[in-house]
Every structure is written in C-alpha cells, then in structure tokens.
Amino acid sequence: MTTTATPDPAPDAPRPGDLARRAAELDAADPLAARRTDFLLEAAPGVSAYLDGNSLGRPLRASAAALSAFVEQQWGGRLIQGWSDGWMAWPEVVGDQLGRVCLGAAPGQTVVADSTTVLFYKLVRAALDAGLAQGRDEIVCDTDNFPTDRFVLEGIAAERGARLRWVETDPAAGITVEQVRPLLGPRTALVTFSHVAYRSGHLADAAAITAAAHEAGALALFDLSHSVGSVELDLDGWGVDLAVGCTYKYLNGGPGAPAFGYLASRHHGRLHQPVQGWMGHAQPFAMGQGYEPAAGARGLVSGTPPILAMVPLRAFLDVLEEVGMPAVRAKSQALTAFCLDAVDELLAPAGVEVATPRDPDARGGHVTVRRHDFQAVNDALWARGVLPDFRHPDGIRIGLAPLSTSFAETLAGVQALQQLLAERDAR
Numbered sequence: 001m002t003t004t005a006t007p008d009p010a011p012d013a014p015r016p017g018d019l020a021r022r023a024a025e026l027d028a029a030d031p032l033a034a035r036r037t038d039f040l041l042e043a044a045p046g047v048s049a050y051l052d053g054n055s056l057g058r059p060l061r062a063s064a065a066a067l068s069a070f071v072e073q074q075w076g077g078r079l080i081q082g083w084s085d086g087w088m089a090w091p092e093v094v095g096d097q098l099g100r101v102c103l104g105a106a107p108g109q110t111v112v113a114d115s116t117t118v119l120f121y122k123l124v125r126a127a128l129d130a131g132l133a134q135g136r137d138e139i140v141c142d143t144d145n146f147p148t149d150r151f152v153l154e155g156i157a158a159e160r161g162a163r164l165r166w167v168e169t170d171p172a173a174g175i176t177v178e179q180v181r182p183l184l185g186p187r188t189a190l191v192t193f194s195h196v197a198y199r200s201g202h203l204a205d206a207a208a209i210t211a212a213a214h215e216a217g218a219l220a221l222f223d224l225s226h227s228v229g230s231v232e233l234d235l236d237g238w239g240v241d242l243a244v245g246c247t248y249k250y251l252n253g254g255p256g257a258p259a260f261g262y263l264a265s266r267h268h269g270r271l272h273q274p275v276q277g278w279m280g281h282a283q284p285f286a287m288g289q290g291y292e293p294a295a296g297a298r299g300l301v302s303g304t305p306p307i308l309a310m311v312p313l314r315a316f317l318d319v320l321e322e323v324g325m326p327a328v329r330a331k332s333q334a335l336t337a338f339c340l341d342a343v344d345e346l347l348a349p350a351g352v353e354v355a356t357p358r359d360p361d362a363r364g365g366h367v368t369v370r371r372h373d374f375q376a377v378n379d380a381l382w383a384r385g386v387l388p389d390f391r392h393p394d395g396i397r398i399g400l401a402p403l404s405t406s407f408a409e410t411l412a413g414v415q416a417l418q419q420l421l422a423e424r425d426a427r
C-alpha cells in the first residue's frame, strides 16, 4: 500500500479548530464568564448568536424579578405615596450611581430622564445659548454622527440662527483632534461628537478634543451612547462639559429605557436648558408663578421621571458596580480582538473588510465588517437566528456585550456569516 505524505502546514498558518479551541480556552479563563447566566438567555431559544447588545442589551433575570416586585410592592403597595417615599429623587439617585460606576462623574452632575434625543436637544441648547450670549454662534460637529444628533443640531441651528461647522468624517475613520482644530475659533460655542462612532466603532480622544475646545473658549459635549457600559469613562478628569447617552445598549435598561445627561458642576446655575417643566423646578409642588430651576443637575429634568423604566437599569448598574468597569473593558477588548482574529481567518478570504480600528485602545465594543451585499446577508443571518445588525451602506456590526456575550457565541456568529457567504459565492 502506498501512502501520500501530507505536507506540514506552514508553522504560522491557521489550523482548523484553532479558533474553536481558543474560544473554549478564553471562555474557561474569563473571570466574567459566570455573569452570562445572570441573563435570560433561554428566553430566546432560536437565537444562536446575539450580536446586537450594542443596540438593545439582553435582559437580566434580576430585572424581570425587580419589575414584578416593583409593580406589586412599590406601585401597587404604596400607590401615590411612592413619590414621597423616594421616586421623586430617582433621576439624581440613579444618575449618581451611573456617574460613580460608569462615567467617572462625582455626585450631583448626572440625571436619568427623557430620551437621548431630547436630552441632547436640551444640553446643546443650554451650551449654545450660553455661547450666543458671548457672541459665539458656531457648533462644530461631524457628518458621521448618529442621525438623531445631526438632525437635532440642524433644528437648533435653524431655531437659534447658529452655524454648524461640519467635520467631513470618513465613516471608516474616526474623529481626531487634528480634524477638529481648524474649525475652532472665537465664534465656536460648542464642539459635539459621539465618543464611540456608531458605525465604525472608532473611539474618539474625548480628553484631547475637550482640551482643544477649551483652548478656543468653547464647550465640549459627548454622546456616550456607544461607550457607556463598555469603555471606561472619566468625564470629570477629562474636563468634559456636557454628555448624554442611552441606557438600553450596554446598560441593558430595556427598550425605550430613559437616557442620562451630565452637566459638569462648574456650569450649574450658568447653563440653562430650555424645556422648563415643573419637575425641574426648585419646588415642584409649590405650583406657583414663574419658573425657578432646581439647583444642580436636577434642573435638567423637565417632566415626570420614568420610574418604572429605570427599574431594569438599576438592576444592571448593581451588577456593574460589583464587577467594575475595568473588568468590563478588559473583557470587551478581548472579545473584539478575538472577533477580529476570527474575521481575518474566516471572512477576509471572502472579500470582507474590517472598518474597526485594530488598536484595542482606539475602538469601542463592536466590530464592523463590510461587503457590498451585507444588507441581504444580514437579513439571511437573522432568518437563521444569528442577530448582528446592518448599517448603511455596507456594514454588518458585530456588537459584543461584555457581560452576556461569550467567545464561543462570537465565533458561532462569525462562522454563520462565513457559511452564508460561502453559499452565496457558490451560486
């Protein structure tokens, strides 16, 4: 019998099974692995890989229990008395916890309220109106920010007679301070960007951009929707003036969970948001004549706080407080690094490009890959129970939630994408 010798693979060539073995080793060594069972994974039995936690985080078991307990005991038990028992202060209480656990913000500067869109409007108006009083009528922003931010800015510019100075962002590149500097000047009132870009995942240097804004005498506002709960933040340390963000992504607050707003304490009493509602009044129940804003961050609140909708957020912040953001960021960076390796090995041969930075310190918690036909591919993946999301024009975003996504789940998602591309390309 003759045998044909199989040539040895090149020493650095990927071997079949290496990725699966690595995923298993990484999961076994992951100090946060057990946290996965805190989530209601079994509620979605048809989903083999959930890669959209950067759009809507999974629910905690504790949230289901806390919501039910809240309805029965707090709402059902205390009825209207709940407002006097403490609900009234939830915007600041939850805001302070969020500030402590995630934002690097000392107490008294953060509230939970409204939607990101509405809080963004309120904070941009507050910053611009202060600028207008000093003859500053320009806002520096970028063309690749999330639509709601761009649309709100357009509306405010028309409403207040301000001029938008656009950084023309290449969606495959991030915002850099070098791009921002030439647009700054004595007319700049505000500089505003997303901290992590929703498409590419680029992480902006918030400290450097804030410093450049301050040198020009302007304020800096960041939308933290894609970084909060995934990237470590130090708003006070970076000198950021204002910030907003969602709580339904990496903070797992649930669909439509309220947003948060941060206003640095040095601006309290100086910057005023325009939606003067009774819940932001110094004495809501005096119900008197004339608006007098509450002191501190409470003045950012307008209407009745969304108490029920903060219950899951509080449950998740308790978990994050136990775990700590450094461990979350470390897991997030390990997940994105592993994902990129899997993409390089399994998807690059099919013509897939990576839009997310290779440097782990220059990216947030998601990885975006591109190919011309990804809209159709994403639809087909959803039909197979693999859920990333598609973002125009050609990106599939692989969102990796540090506490609920495993390395094996990440690999399963990339493998499903590889399989689908192979089927399409064989046609």
Ligand SMILES: Cc1ncc(COP(=O)(O)O)c(C=O)c1O
Pocket (backbone or CB within 6 Å): 115, 116, 117, 118, 146, 148, 149, 194, 198, 223, 225, 226, 246, 259
């Ligand atoms: C950067 C950014 N800002 C704001 C939003 C959403 O704002 P809202 O919660 O008001 O819909 C999102 C996502 O939906 C986002 O990615």
Ligand SMILES: Nc1c(O)cccc1C(=O)C[C@H](N)C(=O)O
Pocket (backbone or CB within 6 Å): 054, 055, 056, 146, 198
């Ligand atoms: N906020 C969303 C919604 O209400 C429905 C569907 C998706 C979303 C999102 O969060 C989109 C997300 N901000 C994004 O970056 O694409």
